[in-house]
Amino acid sequence: MTEYRRLRVALLGAGAVGSQVAALLRKHGDELADRAGAALDLVGIAVRDLDAPRDTDLPRELLTTDPEPLIVGADIVIELMGGIEPARTHILAAINSGADVVTANKALLATHGPEIFEAADQVGASVYYEAAAAGAIPIIRPLRDSLAGDRVQRIMGIVNGTTNYILDRMDREGSEFSDVLADAQALGYAEADPTADVEGYDAAQKAAILASLAFHTAVPLDGVHREGITSVDKQMMDAARHAGYVIKLLAVCERLTGADGESISVRVYPALIPREHPLASVHGANNAVFVQAEAAGDLMFYGAGAGGVQTASAVLGDIVSAARRHIAGGVGVGESTRANLPVVPIGRVTTRYQITLEVDDEPGVLATVAGILSEGRVSIATVEQTVIRESNGEPGVARIVIGTHKAVEQDLSETVDRLAASGVVERVVSVLRVEGN
Amino acid sequence: MTEYRRLRVALLGAGAVGSQVAALLRKHGDELADRAGAALDLVGIAVRDLDAPRDTDLPRELLTTDPEPLIVGADIVIELMGGIEPARTHILAAINSGADVVTANKALLATHGPEIFEAADQVGASVYYEAAAAGAIPIIRPLRDSLAGDRVQRIMGIVNGTTNYILDRMDREGSEFSDVLADAQALGYAEADPTADVEGYDAAQKAAILASLAFHTAVPLDGVHREGITSVDKQMMDAARHAGYVIKLLAVCERLTGADGESISVRVYPALIPREHPLASVHGANNAVFVQAEAAGDLMFYGAGAGGVQTASAVLGDIVSAARRHIAGGVGVGESTRANLPVVPIGRVTTRYQITLEVDDEPGVLATVAGILSEGRVSIATVEQTVIRESNGEPGVARIVIGTHKAVEQDLSETVDRLAASGVVERVVSVLRVEGN
Numbered sequence: 001m002t003e004y005r006r007l008r009v010a011l012l013g014a015g016a017v018g019s020q021v022a023a024l025l026r027k028h029g030d031e032l033a034d035r036a037g038a039a040l041d042l043v044g045i046a047v048r049d050l051d052a053p054r055d056t057d058l059p060r061e062l063l064t065t066d067p068e069p070l071i072v073g074a075d076i077v078i079e080l081m082g083g084i085e086p087a088r089t090h091i092l093a094a095i096n097s098g099a100d101v102v103t104a105n106k107a108l109l110a111t112h113g114p115e116i117f118e119a120a121d122q123v124g125a126s127v128y129y130e131a132a133a134a135g136a137i138p139i140i141r142p143l144r145d146s147l148a149g150d151r152v153q154r155i156m157g158i159v160n161g162t163t164n165y166i167l168d169r170m171d172r173e174g175s176e177f178s179d180v181l182a183d184a185q186a187l188g189y190a191e192a193d194p195t196a197d198v199e200g201y202d203a204a205q206k207a208a209i210l211a212s213l214a215f216h217t218a219v220p221l222d223g224v225h226r227e228g229i230t231s232v233d234k235q236m237m238d239a240a241r242h243a244g245y246v247i248k249l250l251a252v253c254e255r256l257t258g259a260d261g262e263s264i265s266v267r268v269y270p271a272l273i274p275r276e277h278p279l280a281s282v283h284g285a286n287n288a289v290f291v292q293a294e295a296a297g298d299l300m301f302y303g304a305g306a307g308g309v310q311t312a313s314a315v316l317g318d319i320v321s322a323a324r325r326h327i328a329g330g331v332g333v334g335e336s337t338r339a340n341l342p343v344v345p346i347g348r349v350t351t352r353y354q355i356t357l358e359v360d361d362e363p364g365v366l367a368t369v370a371g372i373l374s375e376g377r378v379s380i381a382t383v384e385q386t387v388i389r390e391s392n393g394e395p396g397v398a399r400i401v402i403g404t405h406k407a408v409e410q411d412l413s414e415t416v417d418r419l420a421a422s423g424v425v426e427r428v429v430s431v432l433r434v435e436g437n
Numbered sequence: 438m439t440e441y442r443r444l445r446v447a448l449l450g451a452g453a454v455g456s457q458v459a460a461l462l463r464k465h466g467d468e469l470a471d472r473a474g475a476a477l478d479l480v481g482i483a484v485r486d487l488d489a490p491r492d493t494d495l496p497r498e499l500l501t502t503d504p505e506p507l508i509v510g511a512d513i514v515i516e517l518m519g520g521i522e523p524a525r526t527h528i529l530a531a532i533n534s535g536a537d538v539v540t541a542n543k544a545l546l547a548t549h550g551p552e553i554f555e556a557a558d559q560v561g562a563s564v565y566y567e568a569a570a571a572g573a574i575p576i577i578r579p580l581r582d583s584l585a586g587d588r589v590q591r592i593m594g595i596v597n598g599t600t601n602y603i604l605d606r607m608d609r610e611g612s613e614f615s616d617v618l619a620d621a622q623a624l625g626y627a628e629a630d631p632t633a634d635v636e637g638y639d640a641a642q643k644a645a646i647l648a649s650l651a652f653h654t655a656v657p658l659d660g661v662h663r664e665g666i667t668s669v670d671k672q673m674m675d676a677a678r679h680a681g682y683v684i685k686l687l688a689v690c691e692r693l694t695g696a697d698g699e700s701i702s703v704r705v706y707p708a709l710i711p712r713e714h715p716l717a718s719v720h721g722a723n724n725a726v727f728v729q730a731e732a733a734g735d736l737m738f739y740g741a742g743a744g745g746v747q748t749a750s751a752v753l754g755d756i757v758s759a760a761r762r763h764i765a766g767g768v769g770v771g772e773s774t775r776a777n778l779p780v781v782p783i784g785r786v787t788t789r790y791q792i793t794l795e796v797d798d799e800p801g802v803l804a805t806v807a808g809i810l811s812e813g814r815v816s817i818a819t820v821e822q823t824v825i826r827e828s829n830g831e832p833g834v835a836r837i838v839i840g841t842h843k844a845v846e847q848d849l850s851e852t853v854d855r856l857a858a859s860g861v862v863e864r865v866v867s868v869l870r871v872e873g874n
Binding site for chain 1: 457461465468469471472473567573574575578579582583584585586587588653715718730731732733734735736737738739740741744746747749750751752753754755756757758765775776
C-alpha cells in the first residue's frame, strides 16, 4: 500500500446527489486515493435534519447540523445543498480558509459566479463545477481545457431532462403537454411544482454557466432570454413532425460578429430542429450539448442530464481533480472573463422562424400576408397553405405555414403583431424559431 | 495589456497538423495568452526539409532542421512529427530538460507510452495527448479527469474516420468495398496505402491508449486483438441492414469480472450494431466514443476524428493546459497504471455473434447445424433460413443466418471450424460479432 497524504473532505448536503457522493467516496476510497494521489477522508456531512430519510446509509457520527467547524480546516469542501444561501456564505468561507471547492449548484453559479470565482482567484483556490451544467456529461472540462485554444462559435444544448422527457413523449405518442406532465410527475421525471423545469429557469441557469465559460464573459442570468415549453401543444408537435422537424427546448449560446465588434446572445426557448440533426435523436430525459468551434468543427456530448448517482459521478471527478491540485501545489486556474463580450438582447438576435397563421380563406389574403412580411423585412423561404374549413355559408378558414429566411427577432416580432392586427389573420397559431441548419 | 510571463514553445513537425498549430498560435496569440496566463512564444519549428510545400505560410526564420537546440530551453515541446523515432528520443530529451510535452503521436504512445509517462513522472513533467485518440473530440480529459471518480465498464469507439467513411458509404449506397476505397482515395479520405486504416492498425493504437487511460493499466499494443474491414462486402452489409444492424469498425475496451478477479479485453473488429444505437448514426468520416461508466451511465462524445485544423484544436487545448501548469507550478499529474489489470486474449472474450452459412437444402441439415452449435456451447437466439437455389437436378442451397446468445470466442471459433468441416455446410459466409445491446 502506498502511504498517501490525507486530505480532509467536508460534504455540505446529503440529498439525492450528496448521499451518493458520500457512498461512493467510502465504497471506492482506495481506488480514488490511487487516482488522486491522496487519501480522501470524509470528515463530516452537514445536513439540515439528522433524522431525515436518505437514499443511502450514512454513518450517523459523520452527520452534523453545524457546517462552520467542518469547513474550517477542510482541504476540499463539496457543496451540494443547492439554493443561494447559506450555500454562498459557506463556499466563500471555504475559499477563504484555503480549501478548494466542488459544487453542483447551478442557481448559485448563474447568479453569484463572478463573486465566487473572484474570491477563489484572490487566494489561488480552485472551484470545480462539472455537475452544474449538464449532470454527468463532461462538458465543463472540454470547454475550459480541451477547447481553450479554439474559438467556440455556438452551443446548442438540451440541458434539462424533464422538458426533454415531456417533449419527446409528446412527439412520439402524439400526447398533449398536460397529460405527459401529469404522467412525468407520477413517474418522478417532473417535480410536483414543475415551474423551474417547464418554464426554462433551470435551462437558463445552465445556459448562463456554459456561455460564461465558452465566451470568457461573465453572463448575468438576466442576460439570458428565457421561454418555457408550456405553450407547446399537440398541434405544434404534429405540424413540426409533418415539416421534418422536432421541437426541443434549446439553450443557445452564440457568438455574433457585427460591424461594431463581437457580442454574444444567450437564450432558452422551444425551437424546431431538423430530424436529421444529432440533437433530434436525444430521447427521454437525456441531455446533449452540441458545440461548434472554429477549428474543432462540430462536437457533441451526450449523456444522462440528471439523477443522483450520475451527477455524483461528475462530483467525484471534480473531487479527484481538486485533490490532485491540492497535492501538486501551485495556484488554481481562475475562470477567464477577459473577453467580457456584450450580451445582446433577444430583439437583436437573428434566426429562422416558422409562423403558423389561420386566415380567412378569401382571394388576396396570401398577398396581404406576404406584403406585411415584406414590409417588415421578413423574407419568406417556404409557404404551405391548406384549407382547414371550407366556406359553407360562413367564411372559410385556411392555415398558412411560413418558413422564413434569417430575420431579426425585433422585426419578426413587430411583423407578427401587424399580421395579428391586419384583419385577414384570424389567429396566430404559433411562432417558433428554427435552429440547427 | 496584462504583462504575462513568456513561455518558450518549440514545435517539432510542420505537416498538416503542425502547420495549422503554428498558424493558430500566431493568429490567436493574444487570446491564447489570456487563457493560458502566459505568452506563448513560438521559438522554432523543426522540419525535415526547409523547402517542402506547406498548408500555411510559416515564417522562414522559425524553421530549422536541427531540433536539439530548440528542445533545450523550451518550456513546452509540441511533437507532431509522428512515427517512433526520432520522436521518442526528442520527447524524452524534452522531458529531461524540464519541458512539458504535447503530442498527437498515437503510434508512439501505444508502443512506448509507459516509458514516456514514467520519464515524465520522474521529473514531475506532464504529457498531454488529447489529439492522439480521436482527433478533435475531447475524450482524454473526460476519461482522465471527469470520470476519475467513476469506474469505466466499457468503451465502444468509432475511432478511425477512413473506415467509417468507407463502411458508411457501403451501407448507404450498397457499394462494394473496393469501389468505395478507390473513391475515398481519390477524394483524400483514404491514403494511397490504406493499410494502417483498413486493417485496423490505427484504431488498435487508439484503443490501446483509451484502454490504458480508462482502466489504469498499461495496455501493450500486442494485447489489442485487431481485425480490419477488408473482408466486409456488399452481401454482409445488405444482410446487416436486413436484420436491423449496421456494420462499424469498433474499438471495444471492456472490463471483465470473473471468479479470479478483474481483467480487461481490448479489441478492434468490424461488428454489427443495432440501427437505433447512438453509434449507428455516426456518418461519414466522423468519430464517436461511447462510454459506459458505473455511476455516470452512458455517455457519448462525437466529432471530427481527423483533419489538420480539427486536430490542431485539440493540440492547442493541450498547449494552453501545459502553459497553465507551467505557470501554476507544482508537479504534473502522472498517468495512473495502478490497477494494471491483466489483458485477456480474444479467445476468452464473450459476445453475441451472427453466423451466416450456406448449406445443402436437404432434410435434417438444420438439426445437424443446431446439434454442432449446442455441442460447442453456443446457444442459438434467432435463426432465419431461406432457400437461395432450388434443388433442380443438382442439390439446392439454403442460407442460414444464426444469431447467438453470448458465447465465448474460443468456443465459437472452434464450433465454426466444426460447422465448416461438417459436410452439410457448403460455405461459412460470415461470422460477425454483435455489439451494443
